[in-house]
Structure formats: C-alpha cells, structure tokens
Amino acid sequence: xxxxxxxxxxxxxxxxxxxxxHARCAEGALAAAEAMAAAAGLRLTPVRRRTLxxxxxxxxxxxxxxxxxxxxxxxxxxxPPVAYRALDFLVEQGFAHRIRRLNAFAACTRPGTDHxxxxxxxxxxxxxxxxxxxxxxxxxxxxxxxxxxxxxRASLEAAGLCPACAGAAAASSDAVR
Amino acid sequence: xxxxxxxxxxxxxxxxxxxxxHARCAEGALAAAEAMAAAAGLRLTPVRRRTLxxxxxxxxxxxxxxxxxxxxxxxxxxxPPVAYRALDFLVEQGFAHRIRRLNAFAACTRPGTDHxxxxxxxxxxxxxxxxxxxxxxxxxxxxxxxxxxxxxRASLEAAGLCPACAGAAAASSDAVR
DNA sequence: CATAGAGTGTTACTAAATAACATGTCAAGG
DNA sequence: CCTTGACATGTTATTTAGTAACACTCTATG
Ligand SMILES: [Zn+2]
Ligand SMILES: [Zn+2]
Ligand SMILES: [Zn+2]
Ligand SMILES: [Zn+2]
Numbered sequence: 001x002x003x004x005x006x007x008x009x010x011x012x013x014x015x016x017x018x019x020x021x022h023a024r025c026a027e028g029a030l031a032a033a034e035a036m037a038a039a040a041g042l043r044l045t046p047v048r049r050r051t052l053x054x055x056x057x058x059x060x061x062x063x064x065x066x067x068x069x070x071x072x073x074x075x076x077x078x079x080p081p082v083a084y085r086a087l088d089f090l091v092e093q094g095f096a097h098r099i100r101r102l103n104a105f106a107a108c109t110r111p112g113t114d115h116x117x118x119x120x121x122x123x124x125x126x127x128x129x130x131x132x133x134x135x136x137x138x139x140x141x142x143x144x145x146x147x148x149x150x151x152x153r154a155s156l157e158a159a160g161l162c163p164a165c166a167g168a169a170a171a172s173s174d175a176v177r
Numbered sequence: 178x179x180x181x182x183x184x185x186x187x188x189x190x191x192x193x194x195x196x197x198x199h200a201r202c203a204e205g206a207l208a209a210a211e212a213m214a215a216a217a218g219l220r221l222t223p224v225r226r227r228t229l230x231x232x233x234x235x236x237x238x239x240x241x242x243x244x245x246x247x248x249x250x251x252x253x254x255x256x257p258p259v260a261y262r263a264l265d266f267l268v269e270q271g272f273a274h275r276i277r278r279l280n281a282f283a284a285c286t287r288p289g290t291d292h293x294x295x296x297x298x299x300x301x302x303x304x305x306x307x308x309x310x311x312x313x314x315x316x317x318x319x320x321x322x323x324x325x326x327x328x329x330r331a332s333l334e335a336a337g338l339c340p341a342c343a344g345a346a347a348a349s350s351d352a353v354r
Numbered sequence: 355c356a357t358a359g360a361g362t363g364t365t366a367c368t369a370a371a372t373a374a375c376a377t378g379t380c381a382a383g384g
Numbered sequence: 385c386c387t388t389g390a391c392a393t394g395t396t397a398t399t400t401a402g403t404a405a406c407a408c409t410c411t412a413t414g
Binding site (some may be wrong): 015017100101103118120122123129131132133135136138139140142143144146147148149150151152153154155156157158159160161162163166 | 192194277278280295297299300306308309310312313315316317319320321323324325326327328329330331332333334335336337338339340343
C-alpha cells in the first residue's frame, strides 16, 4: 500500500524562520496529507483532519492538552485519548512529529517526503523547524555501530535561537550597553 | 571556580553493553563526582549523594518518582521536589543526564570529562550508554547554521537494541522458524 | 548576635499519558 | 437481509511527570 516516497529535493523546503505565505504553506501540507492518506487507503477522519489543521495554524509545537482544548471547543470529545489518538495517527503517518524535548507535537513541514530531520526549537518564539538530518543521522548511526548498537529510531533536537530571536536578543543587549 | 575539563580520551570509556565490573564502575563515578564537587566548592549532600548512588546502581534510566520512592524508603523526604531537586543538581553538575525520550535520568558514565554524548537507549534491557557525539553534534550544528539557527543545547538520542538484546532477538526469531 | 543564603522538607496543584470499557459505523460474508 | 468483525470515537478513572509556594534549619559573614 505504501509507495516509495519522493526524495527531499523534489519538494520545496519551508522557510519556517523566514516570513512566508503561511496560509499557502498550511494548505499545501494539508493537501499533501489528504493525497497521501487517499493513496494509502487511510482514513483522514474529521478529528484527525481537524487536529492536523490546528497544528498547521503555526509552526509552534503544541501540547496534547492544548490541542484537546481546541477539539473539545469544536464539539469533538473532551477527554485526553481523543487528542492522543489523533496525534498518534498523524505521527505514525508522518503528517506530524513528536518533539520530545517539549512533550509536544508539530505538523510536519515536508509531509510525503523521505526525511529524517533535525528539529530546531527556538526558545524565543517557540517555532520548530526541520533541518536536513541525513549527515547527523549518519554520524549517530556510526557512533552506535561502533559499539554494536542497532539504531531503530533517533530523535535529534536542538534548542536555541532562530535568526529573528537571536537578532532581537543582540539588539536588546546593545540597548543595555 | 570551574577548571578546564580533561579531554574524553584521558578517561577510560564505560562498556555499558558489555559485562564489566560494575561495582568498580559505580564506585569510580561516585569518587569522580566527589572530587569534582570538592574542587568546585559544591555540596554533595546526603540526598544528592544517595540519589547519585541510586542512579549508579545500574545503567538504566530511572524516572524521578522511582528515585523518590527509594529516597523516601530510606528516610529522606517523600515529596516530588526532593527527587527533582537532587536530580536537577546532578544534571547541572554533569553527574547525571536527563533522557528526554524516557522522561528519566541516568548517571553519567564519564563524569568530569568534556563530553557531549549521543545516548543509546536499548528497548530490550533499558540500558542507556553514551557514545561519542562530537561528529553528530557538528553535523547538527552545521545543519542549524545553514538556516541561521544558533544552537544552545542539543539532545541526541537513539533508541534500538544493544548487542546482547539484538542477539537474543535474533535467536528467538530463529527458534520460531 | 543579626541576617542572608543554601538546602531540605512540606502542601497543593498543574500537566502529560495510558488503561479499560461502551458505543457507533460500515464493509464484507453467509 | 442480517450477522460479524474491524475500526474509529467517546467515556471514566488512574498513573506518571513536573512545578509553585511556603516553612524550617543550618551555616557562614559582618
Ligand atoms: Zn508556514
Ligand atoms: Zn517532517
Ligand atoms: Zn557499570
Ligand atoms: Zn555523561
């Protein structure tokens, strides 16, 4: 049922940290998810679809309970499993990612591509971007192999400041000076 | 107060996934922590010391509440902050690491060395090893820099099977065959 | 002998995650 | 046409993780 995914180069990157037409950005991700789900015979049901839309509203990571609040307000179930099931589905299908450092979830910015990103988490604006992670993953794999460890999944997450927030921080420390 | 740390090569590596004299291993880590704390003028108080000892009993990661249970049973406080404060201290001083994938803590196997490990987490036996992470970190740094992101901290964690558990899994799937 | 800081303990709460069970929908298969 | 089973959704209830805020005790330092 699952066809080979296109290589990352075939899909335009999302400049999370730059100004961009986000409405279009979200729309595209949703369309991609819909197409993939249809092709794979999966059901992108109302809760699941709405959950993805909620995540897609921004490039922030959202906690399951934050998502749940939104779903509940819109007439879906109001108990934790409702949110967790929808989020787990999205993560399994690669429409969203789990950000372990934050115990939170973010919509994937490159759904449908074969990608193993490094997550860049800005502590200023809470945005989460996906940087190409092939090299970093290879290095992790090599380090593991050296001691006979077989890697199944890896989470590579970096916390710091995005360009805009770093600029703002520099400016304010100038002001103090 | 803080002196330059010795490069990783000067301290023997801990073969977490191999049979080793663990009593000696734990003892060494504790001694190193004591020496460092003394040198830095930090107080390795009874709760903190005992918390480290508990983590050092195995190479597993332990949840804060699991540690707390042990502390409480030994006459220390029985409320969450008791465990969290001791664990936070150990992490800050580099005597332990936080494993975000597991929401848990593990004693550092190379305390006192300048290291930025990749954590290898075995899903079979729950052991956590530290593999050299310089290359992987450089790759993450490079990926981040490419989009103007300034990395402050990174968590690199791989889940999979250690040599022993991978061997056992292979054997049992042979048995089925 | 103040008194300020660090460390430890408490109560009380918020947040994250899962187990277990009841109900509804719908597509085969008889 | 009516089972039957898979899947999705909803619930209640509980466990696990993490923090805020306050009180008490030490131990310097002036
Ligand atoms: Zn966007
Ligand atoms: Zn992605
Ligand atoms: Zn050991
Ligand atoms: Zn370490």
